[in-house]
Amino acid sequence: xxxxxxxxxxxxxxxxxxxxxxxxxxxxxxxxxxxxxxxxxxxxxxxxxxxxxxxxxxxxxxxxxxxxxxxxxxxxxxxxxxxxxxxxxxxxxxxxxxxxxxxxxxxxxxxxxxxxxxxxxxxxxxxxxxxxxxxxxxxxxxxxxxxxxxxxxxxxx
Amino acid sequence: xxxxxxxxxxxxxxxxxxxxxxxxxxxxxxxxxxxxxxxxxxxxxxxxxxxxxxxxxxxxxxxxxxxxxxxxxxxxxxxxxxxxxxxxxxxxxxxxxxxxxxxxxxxxxxxxxxxxxxxxxxxxxxxxxxxxxxxxxxxxxxxxxxxxxxxxxxxxxxxxxxxxxxxxxxxxxxxxxxxxxxxxxxxxxxxxxxxxxxxxxxxxxxxxxxxxxxxxxxxxxxxxxxxxxxxxxxxxxxxxxxxxxxxxxxxxxxxxxxxxxxxxxxxxxxxxxxxxxxxxxxxxxxxx
Numbered sequence: 001x002x003x004x005x006x007x008x009x010x011x012x013x014x015x016x017x018x019x020x021x022x023x024x025x026x027x028x029x030x031x032x033x034x035x036x037x038x039x040x041x042x043x044x045x046x047x048x049x050x051x052x053x054x055x056x057x058x059x060x061x062x063x064x065x066x067x068x069x070x071x072x073x074x075x076x077x078x079x080x081x082x083x084x085x086x087x088x089x090x091x092x093x094x095x096x097x098x099x100x101x102x103x104x105x106x107x108x109x110x111x112x113x114x115x116x117x118x119x120x121x122x123x124x125x126x127x128x129x130x131x132x133x134x135x136x137x138x139x140x141x142x143x144x145x146x147x148x149x150x151x152x153x154x155x156x157x
Numbered sequence: 158x159x160x161x162x163x164x165x166x167x168x169x170x171x172x173x174x175x176x177x178x179x180x181x182x183x184x185x186x187x188x189x190x191x192x193x194x195x196x197x198x199x200x201x202x203x204x205x206x207x208x209x210x211x212x213x214x215x216x217x218x219x220x221x222x223x224x225x226x227x228x229x230x231x232x233x234x235x236x237x238x239x240x241x242x243x244x245x246x247x248x249x250x251x252x253x254x255x256x257x258x259x260x261x262x263x264x265x266x267x268x269x270x271x272x273x274x275x276x277x278x279x280x281x282x283x284x285x286x287x288x289x290x291x292x293x294x295x296x297x298x299x300x301x302x303x304x305x306x307x308x309x310x311x312x313x314x315x316x317x318x319x320x321x322x323x324x325x326x327x328x329x330x331x332x333x334x335x336x337x338x339x340x341x342x343x344x345x346x347x348x349x350x351x352x353x354x355x356x357x358x359x360x361x362x363x364x365x366x367x368x369x370x371x372x373x374x375x376x377x378x379x380x381x382x383x384x385x386x387x388x389x390x391x392x393x394x395x396x397x398x399x400x401x402x403x404x405x406x407x408x409x410x411x412x413x414x415x416x417x418x419x420x421x422x423x424x425x426x427x428x429x430x431x432x433x434x435x436x437x438x439x440x441x442x443x444x445x
Binding site: 014059069071075076138142145146150151152 | 286287288315316317321342344345346347348350351352353354355356358359362363377378380381384
């Protein structure tokens with residue numbers, strides 16, 4: 001297995017595709033390699049979050065505990081996707097649990113570090129906000145579709 | 158009909174499309190809580206019904222009623238007529254209660270077909286939601302049997318919960334092949350489920366196909382079709398290379414009664430499989 005540089009990993013990740021080289025450099029300064037084994041929590045609901053995760057490989061479940069039901073999986077996030085946006089907005093607290101369903105390889109990006117850099121470099125800040133907004137819109141659309149319960153009885157054929 | 162002066166053997170008269178032929182129930186197999194698969198064989202004297210992927214039959218429960226059901230069997234085995242049905246009304250519940258040896262009237266096959274022949278040399282992207290996997294299954298059988306004729310083959314399937322996944326054993330078999338990409342996701346699950354959770358459209362984003370040389374076929378609820386088409390367009394596909402199967406209240410199945418009218422189209426005759434660019438404008442019209 002070859003060891004890829006953070007820069008290459010980020011540049012090839014769909015979320016960061018097309019990002020300017022100088023912005024990739026900035027990201028690299030805030031990145032760290034992380035691994036999780038199945039069952040590990042990346043974060044727990046209510047916990048302060050100063051990171052987000054660029055998933056390279058594996059599967060993470062986003063869960064919520066519902067009294068009388070137990071843990072319910074809301075969605076899974078897999079290789080090629082990004083997990084976490086609580087680092088963007090105060091009070092920087094996780095709204096859900098995130099748990100590794102399989103072995104997970106990821107890059108952890110320091111959100112506190114990035115927030116500071118985005119404040120100073122507004123072009124980077126705009127680019128980041130644009131990409132995270134797109135991500136949030138996609139998740140919102142997906143949630144709306146889930147709420148529609150599309151495959152219920154009306155789907156009779 | 159015979160040709161009196163030709164001297165050749167009589168040609169069998171084409172079946173009257175309004176006349177149900179008797180078929181016998183070979184098997185009723187439970188798929189999920191409310192869905193079952195009915196396997197029919199022709200009664201003595203009845204002919205097998207060759208069909209193309211995407212077509213449907215009218216199934217008649219004598220004394221109860223008739224319903225349009227997509228054919229979900231193998232087009233290379235027309236001697237077995239296979240339909241997967243969700244029991245939601247009087248006729249489908251009556252079909253569910255049938256036993257081996259009971260009789261069903263069959264009219265068909267009717268309607269247009271999935272473009273499996275026009276897709277030779279291209280990537281195949283199949284997107285199915287809920288029981289929409291049933292009309293897609295004949296395409297899977299056909300494409301996997303003639304695998305060398307196609308590029309990459311991708312099947313993306315979304316179900317309500319893990320308990321609602323249709324054809325689970327076959328999905329595992331197809332996923333186990335090394336020449337097809339099969340992804341399954343559910344809308345909701347408890348933590349015991351080890352698979353993906355999320356909408357089927359999300360799978361399109363990261364699916365390994367070449368949008369410039371792909372043919373997509375979508376079947377499921379109309380809202381899912383709209384969002385799946387949008388996701389495919391986001392990936393770079395055009396609406397001309399996207400095909401969808403529409404569901405309407407088919408009654409006569411031959412374009413006479415008008416029950417299944419969708420704008421200028423009769424779904425039973427002009428569909429159920431449409432090129433998406435033909436019907437996309439109709440999706441925004443609440444009146445149809």
